[in-house]
Amino acid sequence: MAPTHSGGGSRFREASSLGRFPVRCDRPPERRKPGIARTTTDAGSTPRGEGERAVILNTIQSRVRTSPAYRAIADQVRYRRQDVSGTVPKIPALPYLYISPFFVLFAVFLLFPTVYTLYLSFFNYLGASNEVLLTVDFVVFQLTIPQIANLQFVGLDHYTRLLFQDSLFHQALFNTSFIFLVQVPLMVVLGLATALVLDAKFIRAKSVFRTLIALPVATGLVAYSTIFLLLFNGDVGVINYALETIGLGRVPWLSDAWWARITLVIAVTWRWLGYNMIILLAGLQTVPEQLYEAAEVDGASRWQKFRFVTLPQLRPVLLFVVVSSTIGTFQIFAEPYVITGGGPSNATITIVQYIYNQAFLQLNLGYASAVSVALVILVSIMSIIQIRYGGAE
Amino acid sequence: MRRETRNDALWKFGSYIFLLTITALVLIPIYWMLVAATIPQSEFFSWPPRLLPGLHYLQNFQALQESVDFIRSIGNSLIIAVSYTALSLVLCSMAGFAFAKYEFRFKEPLFYAILATLVLPIQLLIIPLFLLITQIGWTNSYLAVILPWAANPLGIFLMRQNMKAIPDALLESARMDGATEFQLYYKIALPTMIPSLSALAIILFLNQWQAFLYPLIVLQEEKMFTIPIALAQLVGQQRVNFDQVMVATSLAIIPIFLMFIFLQQYFIKGILSGSVKQ
Structure with a gap:
């Protein structure tokens, strides 16, 4: 899957001059530094279906195997050796701060619905409900989770139907x-x-x-x-x-x-x-x-x-x-x-x-x-x- | 190398014919949309057939605006798509930065939880989302359409992939120069990510601009309709005025065509990350 294109500055000309397909023109050259690190680890660790998508991602990314990438890797190795890693934040809670807005929405609007659909498939929906399902007591505030719907358990009936x-x-x-x-x-x-x-x-x-x-x-x-x-x-x-x-x-x-x-x-x-x-x-x-x-x-x-x-x-x-x-x-x-x-x-x-x-x-x-x-x-x-x-x- | 034979010439000729046929088949519906939008419906089948656009666009537009407030729908779509894109970009880039550049506990499991939801189809979510939105009382609000999809798994995945390319050395030297941790994110990571952010922005904007099934469920009042819902409403009527509908369709499509032609590289990047698909 080695890139056959000439890299570097010519890419922009390729993109604008109605020439070859500009797949490789998304990033200016100076930013194409160390993309190499992600190729193997990510493709290997993603689930099977993702593997195929990763293949395509990798074909795009494989073009960054140029000398600046290797220099950046060398940089990393040098810094590791000096024990001044850039990946350890000064404030330990910081990464959680960065990901928490995402995860709040993720949990409420993605994880919960997924699980709830599965749950709902064993019930008959009878209408909306305002009853309280459970109350979680955080010291500062109380989180009340309402029972979303009036449900009647029917087991596997829906599936047999x-x-x-x-x-x-x-x-x-x-x-x-x-x-x-x-x-x-x-x-x-x-x-x-x-x-x-x-x-x-x-x-x-x-x-x-x-x-x-x-x-x-x-x-x-x-x-x-x-x-x-x-x-x-x-x-x-x-x-x-x-x-x-x-x-x-x-x-x-x-x-x-x-x-x-x-x-x-x-x-x-x-x-x-x-x-x-x-x-x-x-x-x-x-x-x-x-x-x-x-x-x-x-x-x-x-x-x-x-x-x-x-x-x-x-x-x-x-x-x-x-x-x-x-x-x-x-x-x-x-x-x-x-x-x-x-x-x-x-x-x-x-x-x-x-x-x-x-x-x-x-x-x-x-x-x-x-x-x-x-x-x-x-x-x-x-x-x-x-x-x-x-x-x- | 081989010399050019008659066979080769024939092959070339056939290839061009094939390419031209495909191109024509692709363009005819678009062209007919333009023609139909610019002539009154009564002239669709005059003899000889109308093959050139007419001058009736504005009249058709006025008739459209009288039957449904389409300008308002365009406004709704713009508000929703732009604020959704902005919000999602902030969320995804922040979280992506943390996943790419920091070590912290539960990093791997959290990331795989996101990856696993990448393959979940929208149908699995809409029923509980409908209940949830109704329960909170958000039906017919912009928030109902914007917020649930702002945490975009694909966005965070792409951001993390791209932000891994920022050298740690760069961050470290910034730290030594006295940059705060937050400055690392918005002064160093974000500016270097502008190309990736642009590609992601286009994906997010388009997905929201074209979204149909979910907005259809939570937006029921006509004044909240987005473009796709307004269009579906127009063609769902007993007697469809196609001249008006084609004006509406052209207003929905042509700005995106221009975007596509001028920002093609970002579209293609988006397509290749398997994402423009809804």
């Missing part, structure tokens, strides 16, 4: 899986093809193409969905208008179950193609040039170079793209909400949309929590399977 009885949930699961099965392969193949073409030496105006293709990245989910609602609209949709004009006839995009699903697939692919292309392009640029040269010397064809050099080298990045797209498609909400409204007759309702309906339209908060937990478990399993199979050589 969603597994065996709830046909609408099964429908949502089917719809989401369909979008996933069609959309992710389509997008990965298209994204890879686009990245490969953009990475080819002979293409001119690369950064213009790259910027244009990546533009959808800057559109909000609801905002772009409204455009697709207009494009595929049955009455005033310009796509049907165009199809009719060239003699192909109208397509019931939003009123037919299968076409509605396909509409969502098209919309999501449009939104995320450029995003994945950028990641794959960054991955392609870490493939050492020498490997291609060696393959060329051996007389490899274009396909062989792709199959035996590019693909194996790109494997971690591809895996990252597949896993994150999988997680993304299973969380689709804004698109069906805006474009199809979940219809026609629930043909495009997605899991998250179902959670939203259950929780906030019908106030079945307990059951919705159980669906959320099920979704997280499902997505985790899928990611683990993908990493298992995709990660093994």
